[in-house]
Amino acid sequence: KNCSTNKPPKVLIAEPSTPRSGISYLKEHGCQVIELEKATEDEVLKHIAEVDALLLAPPLKLTNKILDAAGCNMKTVATVSAGYNHIDIDELRKRGIKLGNTPRVLDAAVADHAVMLALAAARRLHEGRLKIENNEWKSDYQWMLGQDICNSTVGIIGLGNIGQAIAKRMKGFDIKQILYTGHREKPEGKELGAKFVSLDTLARDSDFVIISVPLTKETEGMCNEEFFSKMKKTSVFVNISRGQVVDQPALIKALKTNSIFAAGLDVMTPEPLPPDHEMLKLPNLVLTPHIGSATTNTRNEMSLLAAKNILKGLAGEEMIYPVV
Ligand SMILES: O=CC(=O)O
16 A cells, blocks of 8 residues: 655645635645545545545545545544534544534524524515416415414434524524423533533423434434424424434425425435425425535635644644544
């Protein structure tokens, strides 16, 4: 295996749409970059043996095949994302490879998106648009009634950085209270005046349920049929984390039978969602194509942060946001 360190260090940019901010930063700091034209495993395999670091983004998975093909200098990986469920971190740990991610810089954009979905689902944004298109606009005071956010109980599953940013925003809507659940009660929860409850209580008592928990073995399928059956008929469900946290058929059933009021999803399974998918036919479901962090500034910041993680890793220093 190629074990000599490249001078200048070589960084493989696996995601062709990585904003220039990070790529320029790497170049300005003495790196040679190799940019792929397509983010596929095969393309990565063509170059991975000769590089010292890898910058990638979901949905590309960091497979064992890629890790096996890497030279023994490839000890630094950065993902341009907050989530890292596309990477087997135990495997990286075993191989002594460092991984950094890009949290915090996307909190505001993703939290804004969650609030947008909550409002859009509660006020029937998608359905209203369809009514206009289908010439079904009525003048009726009982028509298209939605749910209020004011005086509501907002339940946040996963009060991490994004969850806290969501809580802060929702507090601006004169809500009654914030509930949250997770591994443990958090000091940040207390500061926000949020109440730590069980998943059951959260499902039962919330008017808005918002998922901002990372996808792990523990959270996979956590919002299942039983969960949705506990939610109120008037409640709104929002997911900005990963589609697999939700048992999607159970959600579809809950929406179709109106056992919950509406949902807003930025993440789903599969992604991309096929255009003939049954979810697109549900009037009480607002969908966006996994764009929670997709603002110009946020994506630039994410790219730059990933580049900084790479440079730290190459220098043998602690990354700014180390995962492994
Ligand atoms: O989904 C996007 C991210 O994890 O940053």
